[in-house]
Amino acid sequence: MNDKMQQDRQNQLKILKRVEQEAERFFKQRETGKALPFWERRPLRPISEQGLGAEGAIDLFVKEYGEGLAMNSGSRFFGYVIGGVTPAALAGDWLTSLYDQNAFGEMDCMDRQIEDEAIEGLKELLGLRADFTGSFTSGATMATTNALACAREWAAAKQGKSADDGIYGLERPIVLSAFAHASIYKGLSILGLGRNSIIEYGKLPGRDAGDMAKLEEELKKAAGKPVIVIANMGTANSGDLDDLKAIADLKKKYGFWLHVDGAVGSMAMCSPKYRALYEGAEEADSFTIDGHKWLNMNYDCAIAMIRKEHREMQYRTYAQTTSVSDHWTENTPLESLGNEGSRRFRALAVWMALQAYGKEGFREMVERNCALAQEFADLLESSGVYKVHRPVLINGFAFTLNKEGVTDEEIHALERAIRAEGTTYLNPSGVCGVPHLRCSLSNWSVEQKDIEQVAKAVIEVGSAFL
Numbered sequence: 177m178n179d180k181m182q183q184d185r186q187n188q189l190k191i192l193k194r195v196e197q198e199a200e201r202f203f204k205q206r207e208t209g210k211a212l213p214f215w216e217r218r219p220l221r222p223i224s225e226q227g228l229g230a231e232g233a234i235d236l237f238v239k240e241y242g243e244g245l246a247m248n249s250g251s252r253f254f255g256y257v258i259g260g261v262t263p264a265a266l267a268g269d270w271l272t273s274l275y276d277q278n279a280f281g282e283m284d285c286m287d288r289q290i291e292d293e294a295i296e297g298l299k300e301l302l303g304l305r306a307d308f309t310g311s312f313t314s315g316a317t318m319a320t321t322n323a324l325a326c327a328r329e330w331a332a333a334k335q336g337k338s339a340d341d342g343i344y345g346l347e348r349p350i351v352l353s354a355f356a357h358a359s360i361y362k363g364l365s366i367l368g369l370g371r372n373s374i375i376e377y378g379k380l381p382g383r384d385a386g387d388m389a390k391l392e393e394e395l396k397k398a399a400g401k402p403v404i405v406i407a408n409m410g411t412a413n414s415g416d417l418d419d420l421k422a423i424a425d426l427k428k429k430y431g432f433w434l435h436v437d438g439a440v441g442s443m444a445m446c447s448p449k450y451r452a453l454y455e456g457a458e459e460a461d462s463f464t465i466d467g468h469k470w471l472n473m474n475y476d477c478a479i480a481m482i483r484k485e486h487r488e489m490q491y492r493t494y495a496q497t498t499s500v501s502d503h504w505t506e507n508t509p510l511e512s513l514g515n516e517g518s519r520r521f522r523a524l525a526v527w528m529a530l531q532a533y534g535k536e537g538f539r540e541m542v543e544r545n546c547a548l549a550q551e552f553a554d555l556l557e558s559s560g561v562y563k564v565h566r567p568v569l570i571n572g573f574a575f576t577l578n579k580e581g582v583t584d585e586e587i588h589a590l591e592r593a594i595r596a597e598g599t600t601y602l603n604p605s606g607v608c609g610v611p612h613l614r615c616s617l618s619n620w621s622v623e624q625k626d627i628e629q630v631a632k633a634v635i636e637v638g639s640a641f642l
Contacts, residue, residue, distance in 0.1 A: 281510025
């Protein structure tokens with residue numbers, strides 16, 4: 177055996193203790209470091225002939241690259257829609273790497289038990305109907321692709337075809353959405369349906385939510401054709417959400433496939449305070465939960481939820497076999513229901529967090545995040561430096577400088593200035609044609625002091641742009 181490998185084999189616990197030391201250092205850096213430091217590109221480092229051993233490689237990384245780590249898992253990073261791994265999920269993820277299971281999902285293997293329990297736990301937490309099934313994926317893009325693959329198979333079945341035939345000769349289904357995340361366009365491209373297959377049917381004035389009258393107009397025009405409607409449980413840009421109840425009522429009338437993008441806001445379903453916003457979501461044929469957003473799992477983790485009546489379509493798309501001659505059963509391995517053959521044991525971290533914090537823990541986190549988002553919006557608007565796009569619905573919103581004619585250049589300069597100051601990070605966006613910054617409070621550890629600290633910094637930086 178190679179000398180370095182032999183030494184590391186003998187010192188595995190010592191190596192893990194070195195990782196523990198780095199965790200202690202990183203936690204301190206996360207409290208005080210810049211939210212998203214600028215990184216100056218360096219020449220690519222070659223590997224050495226002899227190698228450094230595990231501890232040497234850890235030391236090299238920390239010394240040379242540790243300063244470039246983003247603090248996106250901390251309580252002051254409000255950009256994009258990013259959670260931050262909870263202690264229980266972190267422990268679960270470390271154990272996942274330790275155990276290094278290839279989680280095929282066979283019924284006679286322990287990993288299937290844990291994955292099934294994690295899916296059932298999520299359904300209980302969010303109040304989902306019992307006939308949803310779940311598949312773990314690497315992120316929301318792949319979860320969305322999984323869901324849309326089932327929708328494509330549903331559309332093919334309406335034309336007497338299946339995944340075995342490919343997409344050639346398939347009449348492309350009509351895809352309707354008022355405001356689709358870029359990952360949906362990507363998924364449609366991967367599936368051969370094309371980015372141009374989406375028809376944006378129209379939004380309500382000043383909002384990212386769909387106009388139901390315009391949606392019904394498109395449904396009438398598509399009569400007799402397979403239609404996929406994509407609805408939002410919260411948009412990344414402004415935190416807005418579609419009228420899911422109205423869409424569910426239209427589904428009963430027109431019989432389309434309903435996919436609900438819950439990557440941003442589905443966690444709010446666990447709170448009685450916000451549950452009414454999502455009435456109608458239970459009528460979805462599929463929807464996406466993004467674990468490394470508001471569920472606060474480690475990267476990478478997401479779940480595609482599919483109604484059990486469509487599980488056969490999921491199997492026919494993803495069966496790990498040369499040809500599909502059988503049917504899905506309760507015993508079908510999970511590798512035949514998702515994107516991957518070899519599968520990381522992602523479910524363990526989710527299971528660990530659900531067991532650790534229960535319904536009460538996640539409910540408190542959601543309600544705290546939403547309350548603090550409202551407070552953050554109030555602080556920004558009351559300063560006179562910013563104006564908030566519209567009332568805060570859940571945990572995210574968009575805002576811009578309190579002046580006329582704000583330009584993209586100004587907002588990008590503001591983003592860079594806030595990033596350089598370092599207290600937080602906020603990313604630019606456009607809402608209803610106006611350049612904005614957007615924020616999302618999705619981290620489990622955000623507290624009052626973080627809101628006050630971030631608001632103070634963002635207001636001070638922004639005042640120079642008026």
